[in-house]
Amino acid sequence: MAIVAIFLLGIGNFAMHKAVLESGHRMLSQVPGYVHMLGGKATLLTEFLALLAAMLLASTGWTWVLWAYCGYSALNGIAAWLILTDRL
Template structure:
């Protein structure tokens, strides 16, 4: 069950990540320009994928603590996405 929750949180994280990348916020655009020189245009997605793979791997091993950390990460992503998309920053 933990594996399913980690997968669903990963899907939510990717959806939020895509929404933020495409929002056009000046902070996001500056960050893309800076990190794009080092990671390429899809480097942030690769980092997100690495986090998801790690969370899924450890969830499969039964690590509840990692599931809680990934839940906290997803919650922070949700708050940051909401702030960027609604102009609260």
């Protein structure tokens, strides 16, 4: 069950990440060059590796990783909301 929950949270994280990358926010021009490598796909790869690590840990019985990934997703959601609503 934890793997399914983490996977669904991962889908949301990817959607938020892509929306921020496509927003054209002025803050994106101030981030290091690796963020813009391959059109932002380098950071999406990092997002994927975080999701993969969380799912692998959950599959080995480390169910606490679900709560850690929930916290990570909540912080991603707050950051995306701040960026996309131009509050930051």
